[in-house]
Amino acid sequence: MKNSNSNQKVILFNTFSFQKQGFLGPSHRLYLLSFLSVFALILLFLATLTTKRITSSSSYSSSIPLPPLPxxxxxxxxxxxxxxxxxxxxxxxxxxxxxxxxxxxxxxxxxxxxxxxxxxxxxxxxxxxxxxxxxxxxxxxxxxxxxxxxxxxxxxxxxxxxxxxxxxxxxxxxxxxxxxxxxxxxxxxxxxxxxxxxxxxxxxxxxxxxxxxxxxxxxxxxxxxxxxxxxxxxxxxxxxxxxxxxxxxxxxxxxxxxxxxxxxxxxxxxxxxxxxxxxxxxxxERADPNSFEFCRNRTSLPLK
CATH class of the missing domain: 3.40.50.150 (Vaccinia Virus protein VP39)
Structure with a gap:
């Protein structure tokens, strides 16, 4: 975010300098602002697309079962x-x-x-x-x-x-x-x-x-x-x-x-x-919740 803000400040500074020296008229300033807006949207789209790819790739890899130990x-x-x-x-x-x-x-x-x-x-x-x-x-x-x-x-x-x-x-x-x-x-x-x-x-x-x-x-x-x-x-x-x-x-x-x-x-x-x-x-095996016996065939063991 710091790099993006600093670049934006440099561009605005240069634009102001050009305007002050008479190089940019109102129509040129409008074209420049439009170009910068479109460029920013493209960067935002690419960043979002990259994030989605990384996220989907990591989730996909985590869902792949690893093979048994050789x-x-x-x-x-x-x-x-x-x-x-x-x-x-x-x-x-x-x-x-x-x-x-x-x-x-x-x-x-x-x-x-x-x-x-x-x-x-x-x-x-x-x-x-x-x-x-x-x-x-x-x-x-x-x-x-x-x-x-x-x-x-x-x-x-x-x-x-x-x-x-x-x-x-x-x-x-x-x-x-x-x-x-x-x-x-x-x-x-x-x-x-x-x-x-x-x-x-x-x-x-x-x-x-x-x-x-x-x-x-x-x-x-x-x-x-x-x-x-x-x-x-x-x-x-x-x-x-x-x-x-x-x-x-x-x-x-x-x-x-x-x-x-x-x-x-x-x-x-x-x-x-x-x-x-x-x-x-x-x-x-999993047992019936209403079951009250651990063993089906158990006989009472003698306890010392």
Whole structure:
């Protein structure tokens, strides 16, 4: 705008000079003003046309679905993710199982991960053409990860449960299956003791295609345990808003009691499609809003 105004001032100044010296009569001044008006309109038209082209081009490119990650790139990422022998890392077989589902997920793919860890950058990279959100119990760890990886979206969760409370929490959920702990509900307003309802509001409006439960800590009686994460994943999957697509839910450390019992209670054996011992894969269909049972074929599990 500054350049346009300065040029206009120069032209008016020159016109005034010509007029003062007698070079321009009234008719010539009229022709000059007409020419300048037409020229300005042409410039305005060209600017508008260019803006429209840029806008339409960017919107068009953003609507084009990106292709799946090439298999050789996936293999390379898997290799470097599992190059360490730390026992805290997920196995190559388990990583590949989840990565394969993500690679063939509808675009854009919404991927929700409970827990931050060594594999976090890998999950973010694999789902490069979708949205990946991480939830962790440690707010400082989540902030550190986001600072180190600027393209990562992470939020902290305040868990109020402990592994030792698992029997009481499952029993309470059974008793409230038709009220606060029903399988289809808006978790944002849930009063169920196992529901996670303190996430940013916009996350409850997303239809999550893949959910991985790999947190919070669950290796001691005082740890938060994954009861709430598994229950919340089960409700999210059954409460999808759009389409007939199912939700793939993965539970890591499935060999542990909490993960196994809560998965059988809320994700259900009839929905399990694969289990490797340490990783269980469930496919959960959207449920009827009037449904009050998580599992069709569940028998009451003994709770210690």
């Amino acid at each position: 298999s050789h790139v996936l293999d390379a990422l898997l290799h470097y993710t599992t190059i360490s022998n730390s026992s805290s890392h997920m196995s190559l077989a388990d990583l590949r199982t989840i990565a394969t589902v993500l690679r063939h997920c509808a675009v854009p793919c919404n991927f929700l991960v409970f827990g931050l860890g060594f594999e976090t950058p890998f999950w973010n990279a694999i789902n490069y053409n979708g949205r990946t959100v991480f939830l962790d119990e440690n707010e400082y760890f989540a902030a550190w990860y986001e600072e180190r990886h600027p393209h990562l979206e992470a939020y902290d969760i305040l868990y109020t449960t402990s592994v030792a409370q698992m029997p009481d929490l499952i029993a309470a959920a059974r008793n409230q299956a038709k009220t606060d702990c029903r399988p289809v509900q808006n978790l944002l307003f849930s009063d169920c003791g196992l529901a996670i309802n303190d996430l940013p509001n916009h996350l409850y409006d997303v239809d999550w295609d893949v959910i991985l439960v790999d947190g919070p800590r669950g290796y001691s009686p005082e740890a938060p345990g994954r009861m709430s994460a598994i229950f919340t994943a089960a409700v999210i999957a059954r409460s999808r808003r759009k389409g007939d697509a199912a939700t793939n839910v993965f539970v890591h450390d499935f060999e542990r009691e909490v993960e196994r019992l809560c998965s059988e209670e809320f994700l259900c054996g009839e929905n399990m499609v694969q289990s490797s011992g340490s990783l269980a894969h469930f496919v959960i």
